[in-house]
Amino acid sequence: MRLLLASRNAKKITELRRIMTDLDIVGLDDVPAFPETVESGLTFEENALLKARDGARASGLPCVADDSGLAVDALNGMPGVFSARWSGRHGDDLANLQLLLGQLGDVPDEYRAGGFVCAAALVLPSGEEHVVLGEMRGTIIREPRGTGGFGYDPIFVPDGYDVTSAELTPAAKDAISHRGQAFRELATLIADLPQT
Amino acid sequence: MRLLLASRNAKKITELRRIMTDLDIVGLDDVPAFPETVESGLTFEENALLKARDGARASGLPCVADDSGLAVDALNGMPGVFSARWSGRHGDDLANLQLLLGQLGDVPDEYRAGGFVCAAALVLPSGEEHVVLGEMRGTIIREPRGTGGFGYDPIFVPDGYDVTSAELTPAAKDAISHRGQAFRELATLIADLPQT
Numbered sequence: 001m002r003l004l005l006a007s008r009n010a011k012k013i014t015e016l017r018r019i020m021t022d023l024d025i026v027g028l029d030d031v032p033a034f035p036e037t038v039e040s041g042l043t044f045e046e047n048a049l050l051k052a053r054d055g056a057r058a059s060g061l062p063c064v065a066d067d068s069g070l071a072v073d074a075l076n077g078m079p080g081v082f083s084a085r086w087s088g089r090h091g092d093d094l095a096n097l098q099l100l101l102g103q104l105g106d107v108p109d110e111y112r113a114g115g116f117v118c119a120a121a122l123v124l125p126s127g128e129e130h131v132v133l134g135e136m137r138g139t140i141i142r143e144p145r146g147t148g149g150f151g152y153d154p155i156f157v158p159d160g161y162d163v164t165s166a167e168l169t170p171a172a173k174d175a176i177s178h179r180g181q182a183f184r185e186l187a188t189l190i191a192d193l194p195q196t
Numbered sequence: 197m198r199l200l201l202a203s204r205n206a207k208k209i210t211e212l213r214r215i216m217t218d219l220d221i222v223g224l225d226d227v228p229a230f231p232e233t234v235e236s237g238l239t240f241e242e243n244a245l246l247k248a249r250d251g252a253r254a255s256g257l258p259c260v261a262d263d264s265g266l267a268v269d270a271l272n273g274m275p276g277v278f279s280a281r282w283s284g285r286h287g288d289d290l291a292n293l294q295l296l297l298g299q300l301g302d303v304p305d306e307y308r309a310g311g312f313v314c315a316a317a318l319v320l321p322s323g324e325e326h327v328v329l330g331e332m333r334g335t336i337i338r339e340p341r342g343t344g345g346f347g348y349d350p351i352f353v354p355d356g357y358d359v360t361s362a363e364l365t366p367a368a369k370d371a372i373s374h375r376g377q378a379f380r381e382l383a384t385l386i387a388d389l390p391q392t
Contacts (some may be wrong), residue, residue: 077272
């Protein structure tokens, strides 16, 4: 089955291809003249649906989209849906991470818990819609460690681990990650769809 | 009555002297070798109390302290207690304001509500403690306007007004502001204290 992932993020597309191995996944760069979705939602679910609807409409393919981010308890769940543009510059991972470390500078270790959250949406050409959620809880440390992953991975130590999610192998990260959880659930849901 | 305001912010001291005209208010710069309070609290109330306790202990005077900030609804109440260090650099008003505007760039007008919140604490040498809260609701606009006030005033339009709180006269701002409300309540409370 051919599926569009409504993303231009090469690392995200690679991650999803690893998780959903049975599907033929294409990215937005394969869809000509795709209009940029404005992620104006205030929840992960809203943004994932906005992107998946645009993708299904523009491509005629079943479309999957996710909106993910880091929800820090001491920041009332922020950066949240603003994770990728926390510094005001969309997609500047290093600036976003450094800003978060600066903001949390005075926050003691016992208040540095948070979770990576992923909402994954599926929109079919028929208009049928699904959204599922995944979360990986952990702690925000004070100095980046590791070169894997992306975003806030280098400053996030998942609960039960001593390493950051940027120090995990891709397979180890997929097994516990917010995105792994959400996309595996979506893959099951896709497998159960009536064949058309 | 002589009162210590646990702050080095000259604009804040001026504002408080305007509001509490009956009191002889000194700032932290008048207290020799005052140790810097780490604002490690996660609520305005906690931080105000931390500062007022340190001030009363170091000076032997009744001490007033406030913790104030801008709570933006779309950011789940953030910057909140992190308002003065939102950019990671404490007290850099311009960087904090520009960062907030960048973060809210894609947030539509109807979701740009928020409030300035002030917790004002009073700690007496006897150990007696009081905290009161004030809030001024309004909207976060897209471009700074006005040169009065400080912090986020240039991008905040109070409900019922067409101008930002940086475009109000000091007296007009005091009449409606979060800090005005909280400190007037504290002034009443101080006036009612048994004279010792």
